[in-house]
Amino acid sequence: MSDVTKFSSSNIKGWLESETSSIFIPVHEKAQKSLDEMRRALENLTETSKMLLENSSKEIEKRNMKTYRRARALNKLARLFLDRMRQIKVPDKVSYDSFHEFVQETQKAFLVIDVDIRNWFPRISPFFILDRRKFSSIFEKAKVLLKELNGFLTKDYIKTKTLEETFQLIDKLQTLEEQLANLGEQRKKAEGEKALVEKEIAETQQKMADLKSKGGISQLNQINMEIEKLRKEVKHNLRHLRKPFIKFSRLVSHKGGLTPEELRKLNQYIENPFNALATEQADYPMLRQILQKLDRSMSEKKLKLKSDKMRKAEQDMDNILDKNSLTNLHQKCMNITMRKKQLSTSAEVAETKSDLSKLQEQLENLERRKGIAESKQNVVNRTYGETLEKIQNHKTTIEKNVFDFMDRRIHVD
Numbered sequence: 001m002s003d004v005t006k007f008s009s010s011n012i013k014g015w016l017e018s019e020t021s022s023i024f025i026p027v028h029e030k031a032q033k034s035l036d037e038m039r040r041a042l043e044n045l046t047e048t049s050k051m052l053l054e055n056s057s058k059e060i061e062k063r064n065m066k067t068y069r070r071a072r073a074l075n076k077l078a079r080l081f082l083d084r085m086r087q088i089k090v091p092d093k094v095s096y097d098s099f100h101e102f103v104q105e106t107q108k109a110f111l112v113i114d115v116d117i118r119n120w121f122p123r124i125s126p127f128f129i130l131d132r133r134k135f136s137s138i139f140e141k142a143k144v145l146l147k148e149l150n151g152f153l154t155k156d157y158i159k160t161k162t163l164e165e166t167f168q169l170i171d172k173l174q175t176l177e178e179q180l181a182n183l184g185e186q187r188k189k190a191e192g193e194k195a196l197v198e199k200e201i202a203e204t205q206q207k208m209a210d211l212k213s214k215g216g217i218s219q220l221n222q223i224n225m226e227i228e229k230l231r232k233e234v235k236h237n238l239r240h241l242r243k244p245f246i247k248f249s250r251l252v253s254h255k256g257g258l259t260p261e262e263l264r265k266l267n268q269y270i271e272n273p274f275n276a277l278a279t280e281q282a283d284y285p286m287l288r289q290i291l292q293k294l295d296r297s298m299s300e301k302k303l304k305l306k307s308d309k310m311r312k313a314e315q316d317m318d319n320i321l322d323k324n325s326l327t328n329l330h331q332k333c334m335n336i337t338m339r340k341k342q343l344s345t346s347a348e349v350a351e352t353k354s355d356l357s358k359l360q361e362q363l364e365n366l367e368r369r370k371g372i373a374e375s376k377q378n379v380v381n382r383t384y385g386e387t388l389e390k391i392q393n394h395k396t397t398i399e400k401n402v403f404d405f406m407d408r409r410i411h412v413d
Helices: 012-062 068-087 096-124 129-155 157-212 215-237 239-255 260-271 273-278 285-299 307-321 327-344 347-406
Strands: 005-007 410-412
Touching: 012 068, 012 096, 012 129, 012 157, 012 347, 068 096, 096 129, 096 157, 129 157, 157 215, 157 347, 215 239, 215 273, 215 327, 215 347, 239 260, 239 285, 239 307, 260 273, 260 285, 273 327, 285 307, 347 410
Parallel strands: 005 410
Antiparallel strands: none
């Protein structure tokens, strides 16, 4: 690697210009001079086309039958020439690409004009002979000049094409590095914004945790946990009655057999067994009435169940009705529901809940801000990565171009 010369992106251009000025500057100046000459040739063609247009228009106005049709043809032809001249754009700033495009466009226009001259000038003969000769003479000179431009492009200018592209790449590289520096600042800012929001989120979550650990709320949370355990216990104790309850509900909904209050309670036992049991009076009279009527329907064969399900259901009903198997569980459910109600309506808990609600709203706003910050950060990071990749590609291409053109190994830092 000792023969590799290192350059920064800021000084590579100056070095390359000094190393290649003897080759590049003369070719570039020649290209500019050729363009200027061609511009003047096109201007002459435009003026001559205007002359054809004016002279043919004057002849048309005379209404001379001998020349009228030829004058109309020349007038139309002159307009076509002018339109084609206007479509040819001479580049303000010379480069290989703009030079190449200009030559191609001019060749296309001249090819069509050449065909028109061969097809139409003989038909206009013998009239407007001086005008036609003047146009043809100027056009032939422009064609010769265009041929010279094409020869210069393919023989001389092509040699410096890679060099010119390299200078353009260096300019783009410097622009990209400026953009990268700006993106770096944006990335730091985005990271800072996200970190700030995350800090606020953590502080808000801690405040909420502190409030939840306070006496009233903490007790309420403990009660909710106990209720959840009791909820599972009630569901377990009534599990063999769930299927009979569902079938019985359908049966009585169509044929009757329960009071509206009993039917509502039955459906509550199906949907939320804990709440149904916890809101029963002492010795759960509503459940007893429902079970008694259910037992009667089963005995009368109005409600059919599989033998195993019927056996388990009858056993549970017997335990509840005759052995008071749910008495202790019912008392627990009532007691804990009352404790929750009393605690929930206390001033302390009400205030804490209000504070928690405000903090929850604040937390949701912070989470939205975090999402926006993350989205912004992702965009900046993606753009930063893409720009970094472009910079590396430009550096690699510059190094390759210099080697191809000068047989020199360089490295752009």
